[in-house]
Amino acid sequence: MLTVDQYVARRLTRTFVRTAREMNSRHQALLKKVSAEYGVPPRIIVAVWGLESNFGRFSGVRPTVQALATLAWEGRRGAFFRGELLDALEIVDRGYIDLDALKGSWAGAMGQTQFMPSSYLKWAQDFDADGRRDIWRSNGDVFASIANYLREHGWSKETTWGREVKVAASALDRLRETAGMRTQGCRAVREMTERLPLAKWQSLGVRTLTGAALPKAPMEASLIHTGQRAFLVYGNYDALLEYNCAHTYALAVALLSERIAA
Secondary structure: OOOHHHHHHHHOOHHHHHHHHHHHHHOHHHHHHHHHHHOOOHHHHHHHHHHHHOOOOOOOOEEHHHHHHHHHHHOOOHHHHHHHHHHHHHHHHOOOOOHHHOEEOOOOOEOOOOEOHHHHHHHOOOOOOOOOOOOOOOHHHHHHHHHHHHHHOOOOOOOOOEEEEEOOHHHHHHHHHHHOEOOOOOHHHHOOEOOEEHHHHHHOOOEEOOOOOOOOOOOEEEEEEOOOOEEEEOHHHHHHHHHOOOHHHHHHHHHHHHHHHO
């Protein structure tokens, strides 16, 4: 099993980062419109898009209804997949997409956003106003659906996701004890400390990568340590975890967004 650092290094190759920058530039006008409406930066939208579907190259090839029917019948998490199957049928019934175009992964995650049917019904958007929420072929709908999902899960345009910081290995246990670890949520959330004001982290010896003081801003952050690297993350990072609750994923999105902007 790959560590967080190994996963990020393997995913964020030079080619992948270069493609992300090209896509950010190519779709700049559309991304700016989406960003203005939903408050999520273009580089974050592109980073999620890249990690979910390799910038639209993969949107799923398996018929979603058949895939979910099989999973519901198998028994493991049967109730969950029966619910998703009913939602998939509702998508078709509402006319959002034709049945033959309703395709995704073997587990039912659909389109370039990799939404499950229940997520599609709640957060997919018809940004191009053609009467369909087409997360398979419409870039506008794809970008807006990603942005809407993040906004509805707490993304704030007033701040960023976080920053990499310097933490002495000998101080980690003390910092975790002082802040306390989160006790609720998925495993990734429970691997984060409770939030403390940046000024408090500063007083505990946490510094930026350059060794400079942390920003003097009235924000609170949680500490994450991946084994080799440490990060202070804000509430927006929690929104990334809502998309996929794993530090491998959320940090890959966050760091890719930084490289797009570099």
